[in-house]
Amino acid sequence: MSTLKLAVVAAGLSVPSSTRLLADRLAEATARDLRDAGRQVEVTVVELRELAREIADNLVTGFPPPALREAVRAVEEADALIAVTPIFSASYSGLFKSFVDVLDRDALTGKPVLIAATGGTARHSLALEHAMRPLFAYLRAVVAPTAVFAASEDWGATGADGSLAGRIARAAGELAELLAGRPAAAKVVEQVVPFEQQLAALRRS
Amino acid sequence: MQFGIFSVGDVTTDPTTGRTPTEHERIQAMVAIALKAEEVGLDVFATGEHHNPPFVPSSPTTMLGYIAARTERLILSTSTTLITTNDPVKIAEDFAMLQHLAEGRVDVMMGRGNTGPVYPWFGQDIRQGIPLAIENYALLHQLWREENVDWQGRFRTPLQSFTSTPRPLDDTPPFVWHGSIRSPEIAEQAAYYGDGFFANNIFWPKEHFQKLIDLYRERFAHYGHGTPEQAVVGLGGQVFMRKNSQDAVREFRPYFDNAPVYGHGPSLEEFTEQTPLTVGSPQEVIEKTLAFRETFGDYQRQLFLMDHAGLPLKTVLEQLDLLGEEVVPVLRKEFAKGRPAEVPDGPTHAARVAAQQAEKTEEVAK
Numbered sequence: 113m114s115t116l117k118l119a120v121v122a123a124g125l126s127v128p129s130s131t132r133l134l135a136d137r138l139a140e141a142t143a144r145d146l147r148d149a150g151r152q153v154e155v156t157v158v159e160l161r162e163l164a165r166e167i168a169d170n171l172v173t174g175f176p177p178p179a180l181r182e183a184v185r186a187v188e189e190a191d192a193l194i195a196v197t198p199i200f201s202a203s204y205s206g207l208f209k210s211f212v213d214v215l216d217r218d219a220l221t222g223k224p225v226l227i228a229a230t231g232g233t234a235r236h237s238l239a240l241e242h243a244m245r246p247l248f249a250y251l252r253a254v255v256a257p258t259a260v261f262a263a264s265e266d267w268g269a270t271g272a273d274g275s276l277a278g279r280i281a282r283a284a285g286e287l288a289e290l291l292a293g294r295p296a297a298a299k300v301v302e303q304v305v306p307f308e309q310q311l312a313a314l315r316r317s
Numbered sequence: 318m319q320f321g322i323f324s325v326g327d328v329t330t331d332p333t334t335g336r337t338p339t340e341h342e343r344i345q346a347m348v349a350i351a352l353k354a355e356e357v358g359l360d361v362f363a364t365g366e367h368h369n370p371p372f373v374p375s376s377p378t379t380m381l382g383y384i385a386a387r388t389e390r391l392i393l394s395t396s397t398t399l400i401t402t403n404d405p406v407k408i409a410e411d412f413a414m415l416q417h418l419a420e421g422r423v424d425v426m427m428g429r430g431n432t433g434p435v436y437p438w439f440g441q442d443i444r445q446g447i448p449l450a451i452e453n454y455a456l457l458h459q460l461w462r463e464e465n466v467d468w469q470g471r472f473r474t475p476l477q478s479f480t481s482t483p484r485p486l487d488d489t490p491p492f493v494w495h496g497s498i499r500s501p502e503i504a505e506q507a508a509y510y511g512d513g514f515f516a517n518n519i520f521w522p523k524e525h526f527q528k529l530i531d532l533y534r535e536r537f538a539h540y541g542h543g544t545p546e547q548a549v550v551g552l553g554g555q556v557f558m559r560k561n562s563q564d565a566v567r568e569f570r571p572y573f574d575n576a577p578v579y580g581h582g583p584s585l586e587e588f589t590e591q592t593p594l595t596v597g598s599p600q601e602v603i604e605k606t607l608a609f610r611e612t613f614g615d616y617q618r619q620l621f622l623m624d625h626a627g628l629p630l631k632t633v634l635e636q637l638d639l640l641g642e643e644v645v646p647v648l649r650k651e652f653a654k655g656r657p658a659e660v661p662d663g664p665t666h667a668a669r670v671a672a673q674q675a676e677k678t679e680e681v682a683k
Contacts, residue, residue, distance in 0.1 A: 172582030175521045177591060304501045304532060307451075307509035307540075314452050314471055 115152040116291060118142060119190035123160045123197040123208035124230070131230045132159065134262045135196040138228055141284030142194065149292060156186040160207050167207065170214045184215060192224040192291050193253070195244070199231040203243040212247065220253040224290035226283050228260040237261035256286040318652045319663030320645045321361025322354050322637070323396035323553065323620040326374035329627035332575040343373050344380070346630040350623070351384045353634050355391040357641020360663065363394035363426065363620060368435050378411040385419035392665070393419055396620065397428025397496045401446055402439035404473065405453040409460040409481040416486040421666030426494040426515055427454060445472070447502050458510065461490035489673055492664040494551055497529060504529045508536030513549035513664065516613075518593050519622055520578055523612050530613050546660055551618035552609055555594045558639045562597040569596045576626040599643040606644075607651055615656050617663040619648070
């Protein structure tokens with residue numbers, strides 16, 4: 113089977129960021145599971161901080177500048193997406209949402225997605241369920257049941273069952289499971305509905 | 318090859334002076350710009366259609382009729398006429414009337430409009446944008462070609478034994494362009510009828526329009542109207558010129574930075590690199606425009622957007638002088654070089670009448 117493409121979107125703002133750290137752990141775990149299942153995986157990471165101005169330009173002009181165009185294409189052509197954002201004011205960050213806003217509205221339809229977030233304390237964790245999950249449900253993505261939240265304290269916790277490492281492994285396993293047996297995404301071919309058919313559709317109704 | 322200008326008809330504050338023209342001043346300025354277009358040797362003036370401030374051209378055929386009376390050669394067109402929210406019967410009547418008054422110097426560009434509330438204001442549903450464009454144009458096409466029309470559709474009250482008057486001049490309907498920024502369905506529609514396709518080619522990278530035009534050319538041939546190279550393509554463009562490139566950049570920058578469409582986003586340098594906008598010397602405009610042919614193939618009409626973003630009338634008229642004196646004569650010469658004989662010229666009423674008569678003669682001979 114051909115190589116699976118895994119896109120990782122990280123919306124952390126500091127460098128280095130714990131958001132990126134979490135994104136990398138999730139990508140590694142998912143890729144490992146897929147390789148264990150005999151699949152080849154290619155991982156592309158999109159750091160939104162580097163695209164902040166281009167995303168703002170896209171909002172204003174309606175088209176993506178070159179680097180953003182590459183990032184959008186990587187997400188659109190991916191077989192699966194790992195989306196990680198810091199939680200700001202009870203939701204995904206504005207930069208994260210702005211990136212989602214410049215995607216084609218059908219870009220994520222049917223695509224397996226793992227959602228994850230970072231925050232100062234675990235009190236922000238349900239933003240994943242109340243904000244991230246509905247966003248991707250709206251976009252008709254197939255969201256893995258486990259969403260991973262990493263609070264600052266998680267990075268120092270020991271590896272008990274409910275630990276961050278355990279949650280990463282479970283979520284990655286679910287994403288790999290969603291991808292199992294799926295052929296790599298075929299390139300989308302734009303098709304035009306023949307004109308007679310468009311006319312006939314109007315006359316029928 | 319035809320050259321001209323197209324206007325959005327926006328009333329925009331001049332960011333360098335803070336002055337906003339009145340609607341009356343803007344309407345008079347549009348007329349002055351159209352007259353100047355003929356004076357400097359351009360072929361086409363096209364006006365947009367809008368039904369909300371800060372735009373003035375809500376009634377294109379009124380404006381074009383007035384310009385027709387004050388010009389002799391200029392082709393009067395639109396950019397675009399809203400095929401979705403106008404009654405196709407009224408479009409048929411208005412443009413046929415304009416054709417008679419202007420002695421045939423009329424064509425029209427169909428578009429769907431980009432202002433959501435216009436649909437409900439005119440009793441339509443924006444979700445039906447494409448079906449409206451398809452059904453309304455099918456009726457318009459029929460009204461211009463058949464005297465007695467019985468018609469029933471989804472969006473408009475039915476017609477029984479209806480005759481649209483006046484009949485098109487010389488029984489030859491105005492040439493129609495279909496303008497689209499993103500919809501392959503409209504490229505398909507233009508191809509089906511053998512009409513022209515216009516890509517506004519401003520604001521977005523050329524690759525975007527290239528896909529639509531390639532599709533249109535391919536489908537034009539599919540429907541038996543000729544080879545892909547014979548499809549009728551129009552392009553927009555946007556330029557600001559001064560003799561010295563640096564002067565053009567310096568003068569245009571405040572207008573660019575505050576422009577309604579792309580202001581407060583990318584820098585002028587980024588935008589000129591990523592889109593067909595050219596800010597520089599006439600020579601730079603010539604080079605960038607000639608390069609359009611490499612992307613889109615030999616084409617029939619080039620329209621430039623010159624009056625927008627609050628540029629004062631005096632500046633726009635100077636721009637038209639440069640366009641007419643230094644740019645278009647060179648473009649005419651250069652575009653003619655290596656242009657295959659079978660590639661058609663820009664559409665004119667006279668040529669269409671002649672073609673129609675030749676077709677009739679051929680039918681009689683059979």
